Amino acid sequence: MCQDRVLLLNFGTQFKDHAVATCQTEVSADGFDVIRLRNACISVTIMPELGGKIYQITDLRTGRDWLWKNPYIALRQPSPGLDYEKELDTGGWDEVLFSVKPCRLKLPGNRSMSIGDHGLVVDKAWHEIETGIHDSGAAVCELLVEGQSPDFKFQRRIILHADQPRFDIEYTLSNTGSSSWPWLWCVHPLLAIKKGMYIDLPQGQKIRSVHEGITGSVTDQVWPNVAMPNGETHDLAKVFDHTNGPGVFNQKLYVQSTKRVCLSTADTTESFSISYDPESLPWLGLWINNNAWSGCGSEPYLNLGLEPTTTPYDSLADAVEFDDADVLEPGESKKWRLAVSLDNKVNTNA
Numbered sequence: 581m582c583q584d585r586v587l588l589l590n591f592g593t594q595f596k597d598h599a600v601a602t603c604q605t606e607v608s609a610d611g612f613d614v615i616r617l618r619n620a621c622i623s624v625t626i627m628p629e630l631g632g633k634i635y636q637i638t639d640l641r642t643g644r645d646w647l648w649k650n651p652y653i654a655l656r657q658p659s660p661g662l663d664y665e666k667e668l669d670t671g672g673w674d675e676v677l678f679s680v681k682p683c684r685l686k687l688p689g690n691r692s693m694s695i696g697d698h699g700l701v702v703d704k705a706w707h708e709i710e711t712g713i714h715d716s717g718a719a720v721c722e723l724l725v726e727g728q729s730p731d732f733k734f735q736r737r738i739i740l741h742a743d744q745p746r747f748d749i750e751y752t753l754s755n756t757g758s759s760s761w762p763w764l765w766c767v768h769p770l771l772a773i774k775k776g777m778y779i780d781l782p783q784g785q786k787i788r789s790v791h792e793g794i795t796g797s798v799t800d801q802v803w804p805n806v807a808m809p810n811g812e813t814h815d816l817a818k819v820f821d822h823t824n825g826p827g828v829f830n831q832k833l834y835v836q837s838t839k840r841v842c843l844s845t846a847d848t849t850e851s852f853s854i855s856y857d858p859e860s861l862p863w864l865g866l867w868i869n870n871n872a873w874s875g876c877g878s879e880p881y882l883n884l885g886l887e888p889t890t891t892p893y894d895s896l897a898d899a900v901e902f903d904d905a906d907v908l909e910p911g912e913s914k915k916w917r918l919a920v921s922l923d924n925k926v927n928t929n930a
Contacts, residue, residue: 599743601719603711610655615711617719617738621745622922624738627672631658632706632723632736634673634769637920639745639850641927646843646852647672648772652878658704664697665875671883673769677701677734677753679896680766691759693730695896698768701725701734709735717742731757732908746921754913762905764896766865766889767854767918773882776846777820779804779866780853786836788863788892803835816868823871823882830873830880834863834892841886849925854886856918861888888918 601619608614608627615626618640625636638645649671662668679695686692696703706723713719722737733754740747755761787801801807804817814829822828837858844851867885874880890906891899899905908914 600717601713601740601742603713603719603721605711608655612655612657615708615721617721617740617747619719619740619742619744621924622740622747624740624747626721626723626738627655628706628708628723629657630655630670631668631674631702631704632725633670634738635671637673637769637852637922639922639924641745641924642850644850646771646922648770648881648883650876650881652874652876658702660696660703662703664702666877668698668702669875671770673767674698674702675734675736676766676768676887677732678730678763678765680764680768680894683895683897685762685897685900687759687761689759693761693896700727700732706736710737726756730759730761731755732761732763744921745923746919748917748919750915750917752913752915753908755908755910758910760907760909762896762900762907764889764891764893764899764905766887768885768887769854770867770883770885771843771852773820773823773870773884774845775820775823777884778844778846778848779817779819779884780842780844780851781817781835781864782838785838788834789831806833816866819868819870820884828870828872828880830867830869832865832867832894834865834889837862837864837888841888843884843886851923853921853923854888854918855921856888857916860916861890861918863889863892865889865892 604616606614612627612629617624623638627633627635636645637647653670655670677699679699682697684694704725706725709722709724711721719740724735726733733756735752737750781803785803804815805813807813840855841864842851842853865887869881869883871880871882891904893899
């Protein structure tokens with residue numbers, strides 16, 4: 581538990597004798613609005629104008645910001661039509677709604693959906709619904725983004741606990757139109773990798789690959805060992821033991837959900853974990869980029885995406901084709917949630 585006796589809130593109120601969090605709004609050096617939620621253990625930085633991006637998740641006990649930043653792409657105001665990989669892939673935590681890969685779907689009634697790279701909410705400014713401190717001492721930030729064709733409303737509520745190294749995220753997706761539509765969602769945090777970091781998942785979970793590179797099907801590949809076309813076998817849990825040389829590669833794959841995924845430092849003293857309900861999010865997407873890929877023509881990136889998701893497909897068109905996409909009816913809403921924890925075995929108090 582984090583201990584903190586007195587913190588000054590941005591609106592000037594003091595809470596004494598119990599732990600509290602803070603919520604502050606400011607302007608970044610780049611000129612963008614920033615919302616910071618903070619307790620004695622964690623600082624969470626949110627940029628509503630930039631597709632609702634969570635830009636930093638920092639463990640204040642060690643100073644580690646767990647989110648990767650792209651040194652080759654500057655932050656910029658998003659707008660429809662921008663190239664995600666070349667102009668918007670700045671790092672941090674994005675929300676991918678409707679499709680990861682660009683696609684076009686034909687719908688009943690001579691309707692269609694056209695979805696850009698990484699979906700329909702990364703290239704929009706989000707709007708603030710609520711920011712502040714609850715009676716419990718928790719800091720809250722709730723944002724909203726809306727779209728047309730399809731007509732939707734997407735809300736995300738972040739709750740930073742007052743006295744724990746943890747925050748919860750609650751999501752609501754609503755169909756505000758007069759026609760049903762299919763959808764998928766995944767969270768898209770890119771984590772900053774250091775050599776020797778370890779991906780902690782239960783052994784034996786089924787794996788499905790969506791890019792070329794891993795052989796086999798969902799039934800004969802299991803976590804963590806996978807066979808490559810060249811005959812080599814990789815232990816994906818320890819893929820970052822080697823971050824240069826012949827062992828580097830990039831791969832997108834899906835692992836059957838197990839309620840929790842964790843990334844640990846090489847010495848196991850620090851970890852970043854995401855917990856979620858496998859009934860709502862039955863698959864975990866893994867984007868493993870071990871110094872092998874860049875979308876902007878730069879040197880390859882070293883990062884990892886831990887991405888609980890509704891379906892094991894990058895393309896909504898593929899998910900629909902294989903009957904693995906949820907459908908939301910007019911006036912219907914869908915809710916789900918997840919939790920993020922930062923564990924620290926060395927320094928447990930701020």
